[in-house]
Amino acid sequence: MTRLAISGLGAIGGNLLHLIATLDDSPGPDPRGGRGLDLRVVAAVDSSGAIVDAGGIDPAALAAHKAAGGRAVDLPGVTVAGGTIADVLAAGVEFDMLIEAGPGDLETGGAGLVAVRAARSAGIPVVLAAKAPLVLAWDELTGPGPAVAYSACVGGALPTVTLLRATLTSARATRIEAALNGTSVYVLSLIEDGLSPADAVARAQATGIAEPDPSFDLDGWDAACKLVILANATLGTRARLSDVDRTGITGVTRDDLLRARAAGRRIVPLATAVPGVDGWHLTVAPAELPLDHPLARMDAEEMGIVVHTDVAGRLSATTREPDAIPSAAAVLRDIITLAG
Ligand SMILES: NC(=O)C1=CN([C@@H]2O[C@H](COP(=O)(O)OP(=O)(O)OC[C@H]3O[C@@H](n4cnc5c(N)ncnc54)[C@H](OP(=O)(O)O)[C@@H]3O)[C@@H](O)[C@H]2O)C=CC1
């Protein structure tokens, strides 16, 4: 049995609860990984507070309660144990893994970083969906101590870190290009189709992929976080957010998009890492790509990465994620890996 504490019960946490509730449901000869793993949610936290049940909170009931707009503390049959993961630990509720899926705070790391530190101090491994703790405390969270897994932080279900690490085992990257903020890809596509920017953002929020504060996506912060994590995890560098030359997509107009398209190009919200004599140059900015470029061929719901190498050719991979379920599946993949 693996006892979970889940902090953040929104698009990611809610979908994760649903995936946990249906873990054993996949039929046929190719069951989903983790089938038979006894994952028990013993603590859950949202903005209303922390709820606990050592015997296990029903994940389907909690997911349905949250999807209906309920507050965690109002779920029938559970005990309220303060407001934070530290409170849960102080109440003596034991768990084996923390899932941090709360909002990001790029100034301080916010409640997420506090929760992660509390868990690790108690010897408990962590799975992150929230990027801010990792971006702000990379050395601490990837250094000695309980494991921290973070594949959902770097492009939803697209295993970008795994792809890069495997590729760079025998090759050198000469340029990395990625479109890893799904909201920006989606919003630009809808604007090109004729929607107003406000309507496009509202549609992105309705899917669950946009951040609560859309400027986190539209101003390039989310892509910059992903680029920093990717660079630190795979390129042997120690990048910070301030190292990223960042431009968002808010200056891109429908005219720009149509003009590019008419010229055989597409404007893509691009994150790039390029090696220079003084280290890696990290940039997030809208870029015009020729239509035969793998990232220009993506549709509105896709994200992708292209790795140009010296001897291993050019690798590219994309993922289509119309909602937050694939990212929740990436969190589940980390849970299963750590529990295994
Ligand atoms: N959505 C996506 O596709 C992806 C998101 N992420 C990251 O995962 C994290 C969660 O994203 P998402 O689920 O979309 O966000 P949501 O806004 O949908 O959900 C955030 C959740 O955090 C809860 N919350 C707010 N404050 C606190 C707090 N102090 N302590 C604990 N929980 C709190 C909210 O409570 P309440 O329900 O009461 O409002 C809500 O349940 C973010 O950091 C995001 O960047 C990563 C990959 C993909």
Ligand SMILES: N[C@@H](CC=O)C(=O)O
């Ligand atoms: N807001 C993000 C969600 C995943 O990290 C995005 O749009 O890609």
